[in-house]
Amino acid sequence: MTRAIFWLATSLLFGAFSTNCWGKGESGLYLEPFVGFASINYDDNDGDDSDDWKGGGMGYGGRVGWNFNGLTVGGVYDTSGTEAENKAIAQNKTDMDFTATGIFLGYQTDSGFRFWGTYFLNTKMEWSNFQWSDPAVQAVWEAIYGPGAIEFTGDGIGIGLGYTFFDTVSVFAELHNYSYDKFKASGGLFGTQERSLTGDAGSSFWFLGVSIPFTI
Numbered sequence: 001m002t003r004a005i006f007w008l009a010t011s012l013l014f015g016a017f018s019t020n021c022w023g024k025g026e027s028g029l030y031l032e033p034f035v036g037f038a039s040i041n042y043d044d045n046d047g048d049d050s051d052d053w054k055g056g057g058m059g060y061g062g063r064v065g066w067n068f069n070g071l072t073v074g075g076v077y078d079t080s081g082t083e084a085e086n087k088a089i090a091q092n093k094t095d096m097d098f099t100a101t102g103i104f105l106g107y108q109t110d111s112g113f114r115f116w117g118t119y120f121l122n123t124k125m126e127w128s129n130f131q132w133s134d135p136a137v138q139a140v141w142e143a144i145y146g147p148g149a150i151e152f153t154g155d156g157i158g159i160g161l162g163y164t165f166f167d168t169v170s171v172f173a174e175l176h177n178y179s180y181d182k183f184k185a186s187g188g189l190f191g192t193q194e195r196s197l198t199g200d201a202g203s204s205f206w207f208l209g210v211s212i213p214f215t216i
Contacts, residue, residue: 036209057082146187
């Protein structure tokens, strides 16, 4: 919560500064569909790589809000997925799917450069289709967590930078940082009840994308 308040306060100051310094352009309903590639890293920060994963895959989403003469504010949804490999044993693999919804504040300069920040109110990471190289480990895993998907939920932040060509197509890079405080297994010893995480688990990834931002 403290991080969210800090981000919102910073966003308001940034917005006021942007409007006063650069307030030019058009106003109206802002729409921005996007697609791209996400390079994903998961770390539970316990010093043991056997629970950490990495991978990369396609993603897509969109931003909807209002454009105030170049200053944009609104909501965002994005999703991405990958087949990830374990950092300790590359033969161990799992499918990882991410979804996130949040609020963003950004600005596009007259020269075409764009920058924005996002506070993700809800983030979800789902692990599924585990493929352990050791059958014994696979059996123990399923006995503890069940044979199906495991869901992690939390919040996060993001920051992005892009450039718009010909007022039509934008290329951008965005860094996401998610933290998780809840998880739910599919069965086994943990059952299917949502539980609190005691560690400092989180995901971070770069999203490189192409979008079509426009105002109507």
